[in-house]
Amino acid sequence: MPKVIVPLGPQHPALKEPGNFTLMLEGEEIVDAALRLGYNHRGIEKAAESRNFIQAMYLIERVCGICSHAHATCYVTNVENICGLELPRRAQAIRVITGELERIHSHLLWLGVAAHEIGFDTLFMYSWRDREYIMDALETLSGNRVHYSINTIGGVRRDIGKEQIEDILKKLDLVESRTNYYIKLATQEPTLHARTMGVGKLPKEEALKRDACGPLLRASGVARDVRKDDPYLLYGELDFKVITSDACDVFGRVYVRVFEILESVKILRQVLNNMPQGPVSVKMPPKVPAGESVTRYEAPRGEDIHYVKTDGGVNPSRVKLRAPTLANFESVAYMLKGDQLADAPLIIAAIDPCFSCTDRMAVVDKLSGQSQIETFKDLRLKSIEHYKRKGIDFSKL
Template sequence: MGRVKLPIGPQHPALKEPENFTITLDGERVVDVDIRIGYTHRGIEKLMESRTYTQNLYLVERICGICSYAHVENFTQNVEEILGIQIPKRAEYIRTLFLELERLHSHFLWLGVAGHEIGFDTLFMYTWQDREVVQDLLEMISGNRVNYAMNAIGGVRRDVSVEHQKKVLQGMDYLEKRAEYYKEVAINEKTILARAENVGILKTKDALKFSAVGPTARASGITVDIRKDDPYASYLDTPFDVITTNTNDVLGRVVVRVLEIFESIKIIRYLMAHLPVGEIVTKAPRKVPEGESISHTEAPRGEDFHYLRSNGTEKPERYKVRTPTLANLPALAEMLKGTYLADVPIIVAAIDPCMGCMDRVLLLKGNEKPGELVDGERLRRYSIKWFAERGWKA
């Protein structure tokens, strides 16, 4: 039987977001994968250039609805670096608290989605129910469940009271108990083992070659974590471990994320015990002087990278975002090769894709000819010809 091309997406029950995977099949085996992105491209980077820094705080948050806080954190870090502002210690701790709460809710969410993809909907209902505990804590402190609007340039907008701290610690006790249970489930439950073990293999050398990030890389035995490698917020003071496994498969990615839940709980407990007293925000000017800055944070899915160039006005000149899902896509294409078609949804889910934040490119399909690759020498000759035609001397 010949090879069959099977398009999955953009609208497909296995994908929560519009993305297109064209899978070449030989029988049941996946031979090749062609990933087409850009369905949720909105043009946020360009839009940011037409809005002020304060307005952009809200726009940046809506790059992604799940790891929204990691994006805002990056944006504020960038602006603060150019302004040369040192934010108060208490604000740093509150930011770290939010980063970790976000990781908790994202990992619980992912565990449920992974369960859903392998037909284990009970796990989905269980983890999402527990995720509501984190959502309640986030709502209690910030007033919002998803986009927290917590950061201001120069600090945070809302304080964490003693009562909040008590509630957060109570929530952590409950979540730790639940996470213990999920650890048991992930390691011993036959339903998960049958679907996740030795599926979606990404060898360590491939993970390095395709620059995988976050839990995907850590499940392939690479110790990479921006929180440790280049500490930001208050991660320098906070003791925690980087979780890695070397099983290289989907099960490894489940285990890494479940164990990271424990690390996050540990960090939050430390933060609550050592929360410094003082101001939560320093005043920042509206205009940002000329300068360039980069910032990267460890979002729940991996390294989230932002670049900012300012030109002395109230608006940025250029803003660039590279999100973890985009970095993981080449590795995903590698993982899918040679697997069975039925395993495709869980492998795609295993990198925890967030297409909404990933789509930074727009592919326009028209009648134009396909582009060609031009080397330096040809380009030089072309430029000489171009200038000569116009009567200029190169």
């Protein structure tokens, strides 16, 4: 049978963000896959170097719309480490609350997206409706549904009141009962089984070899979670389980994420019922000393790593971030091989990809091996030239 190459993306209805997957097909079966990134690159790391520490915090928060708290906390913890600040316990508790609420909303969002990809739109609508309870709780807690901006260097910006605690606890009861319903549904619904079981296989050895992280790695049977392995904030004192599954397929990823929602509810109840008293922030020193720091954080999608270097000036001299999707992309090409073309969107969605978090770009001359810096002006001219060759003239705009 002749082999056919099918490009999936950069613009494709199955992808929520631009990315390119080149699939080599033999009939309906994918025999080889290659991926290409860089369609959503925004240059945030470089932009952070031209902002002061507070301005950079809001910029880093906007790396991702779903795990905005994860990125912001990771960056802020680095700056706090460099300044030698000790975070008050109440501030740590509020960061845990926001982080876990974020995890629940991210997993419910993912469940909806996965359900949509398999054509089970009823589940998609229900899980997104239930996600609204959490979004409302986040709005009450922080003042915004998406970019919470609850962090500040040295603590958090808002305290949590008694009424808010009661309100969040009530919403958690609702989310818990709905999650239990999804678990019941996932075990009974044959449509879900048919589309997810045995699809996108990633054995344990391959997952470890390809440095997968987060729910993808846990669904391949490896109990790795930064909250347990390298506890930060209050996680060392909290009682929760690391959910794993030996299924190594998309069904395992559904299992891990749905049960993680229940674990997050458990964590939230422990923290909300035993809120430490005291201040919510300490004062940031007027000058950030020279130094460097690396922080790991368990974002909803996996391990988030940030590096910050300072030189004693007003701006950070280097900010480097590794979003979990970059670690998980290596596994996608492997998982696609041997599966059907119709399963490709689901396999890609199963890692919960965030292209904008991950995108990076380097221009390297293949012959000399030298890299070069492209300015915005250069890139704009290049794109105008590219479209001119296709007969579209943007130069007058």
